[in-house]
Amino acid sequence: xxxxxxxxxxxxxxxxxxxxxxxxxxSGDLSVxxxxxxxxxxxxxxxxxYNGEERAKGNILERFSAQQFPxxxxxxxxxxxxxxxxxxxxxxxxxxxxxxxxxxxxxxxxLTVV
Amino acid sequence: DAKTTxxxxxxxNEEEPVHLPCNHSTISGTDYIHWYRQLxxxxxxxxxxxxxxxxxxxxxxxxxxxxxxxxxxxLHRATxxxxxxxxxxxxxxxxxxxxxxxxxxxxxxP
Numbered sequence: 001x002x003x004x005x006x007x008x009x010x011x012x013x014x015x016x017x018x019x020x021x022x023x024x025x026x027s028g029d030l031s032v033x034x035x036x037x038x039x040x041x042x043x044x045x046x047x048x049x050y051n052g053e054e055r056a057k058g059n060i061l062e063r064f065s066a067q068q069f070p071x072x073x074x075x076x077x078x079x080x081x082x083x084x085x086x087x088x089x090x091x092x093x094x095x096x097x098x099x100x101x102x103x104x105x106x107x108x109x110x111l112t113v114v
Numbered sequence: 115d116a117k118t119t120x121x122x123x124x125x126x127n128e129e130e131p132v133h134l135p136c137n138h139s140t141i142s143g144t145d146y147i148h149w150y151r152q153l154x155x156x157x158x159x160x161x162x163x164x165x166x167x168x169x170x171x172x173x174x175x176x177x178x179x180x181x182x183x184x185x186x187x188x189l190h191r192a193t194x195x196x197x198x199x200x201x202x203x204x205x206x207x208x209x210x211x212x213x214x215x216x217x218x219x220x221x222x223x224p
Binding site for chain 2: 002004033035042043044045048056058090092098099100102103104105106107108
């Protein structure tokens with residue numbers, strides 16, 4: 001157990017639907033990062049939050065959004081789902097937002113869009 | 115973000131040391147060198163990171179060249195459980211995110 005909890009572990013949904021992925025960071029970590037991993041794309045950075053505020057954005061589609069709540073858990077919302085959104089979605093947390101800190105990753109949510 | 119270059123794949127036998135190289139010739143003075151690994155069907159796992167000096171922890175050692183243009187992750191005795199994709203990543207002190215490349219796929223044979 002890495003200390004980063006992601007739910008659900010698996011999700012199967014239809015095209016056009018909306019889903020919410022949840023991440024609880026490791027205790028004491030203020031930064032949360034979301035990554036997408038598909039077979040042909042590798043690990044792609046989506047977005048980062050630090051202590052409730054959006055800090056950095058990567059290749060996140062407009063159909064996707066995220067937020068970090070006062071208790072520091074984060075949610076990634078995916079809407080108008082397409083077949084190509086099928087992927088593993090990882091959340092990671094870090095105690096700070098500087099390069100001197102390492103990340104701890106969760107075990108991921110496997111999203112299948114049918 | 116500065117770029118790293120790693121071999122696509124490497125092989126090792128169980129209980130032998132493994133040296134995974136990484137080139138980062140455009141590294142800046144404030145870039146930290148991070149290593150992560152990803153076992154099959156799991157999330158990436160932090161291995162080690164360093165700035166200038168060599169680093170050791172329970173998982174591995176990180177040897178950093180004097181000019182910092184390259185580094186080597188050393189697994190002292192490979193086990194079957196070490197078979198994974200290993201990512202070498204540069205992360206600036208003021209950079210918020212880790213950008214993953216394609217990594218090195220390590221195979222370990224019994």
